[in-house]
């Protein structure tokens with residue numbers, strides 16, 4: 001899948017950095033940082049839960065401003081709810097309303113939809129994204145623990161059947177086995193459905209999934225330029241550097 005000249009499923013995993021400022025001024029600064037560090041990243045994620053207190057029209061125009069300023073880069077739109085480690089507090093109905101508004105009115109490329117938290121509204125959002133040519137990234141996070149391997153496998157297949165083009169699992173590991181299982185589930189996913197999976201073990205002990213996950217089939221890895229949006233993230237330039245070891 002090619003988005004803005006980036007082959008998402010081929011070669012090294014693509015480095016995603018988040019824009020997570022809470023104000024227009026903060027986000028302007030982040031845009032400058034992204035522009036100055038384009039060698040260290042491939043994709044930008046807008047973490048819109050950070051500016052949840054803006055009006056809808058300010059929200060949509062800020063998203064479009066980022067898309068315009070960074071028009072050469074694929075843009076993922078993410079509204080991360082408090083159920084999955086973010087600061088968003090919208091109800092299911094409000095979540096659906098926001099995401100469908102963004103899909104229909106903004107120039108984003110990929111929409112991150114929370115598979116579990118989205119509940120029964122996700123199929124409507126998935127259909128809306130398909131209608132408007134946006135790529136669906138279904139995600140699920142747990143900041144406390146990593147489910148058993150069989151559970152993760154079932155979850156991944158359900159996410160795939162629900163219309164996820166890219167599937168992301170981000171779980172906190174409690175021991176080294178959890179990290180190994182995360183790499184295993186990425187490999188299982190790759191064998192079953194291709195390089196469409198992103199597997200992240202959050203926290204310091206899971207860092208290797210961010211650096212070496214591509215060897216097992218992770219198609220993207222999340223890092224930071226200005227400030228991290230999850231535990232265990234590594235600076236994007238350091239990720240790019242580490243990935244050189246896997247270049248053919």
Ligand SMILES: O=C1C[C@@](O)(C(=O)O)C[C@@H](O)[C@@H]1O
Nearest residue numbers: 018078170200202222229230
């Ligand atoms: O889902 C993810 C992954 C992430 O939680 C991480 O662990 O790097 C960071 C988030 O910004 C992003 O939406």
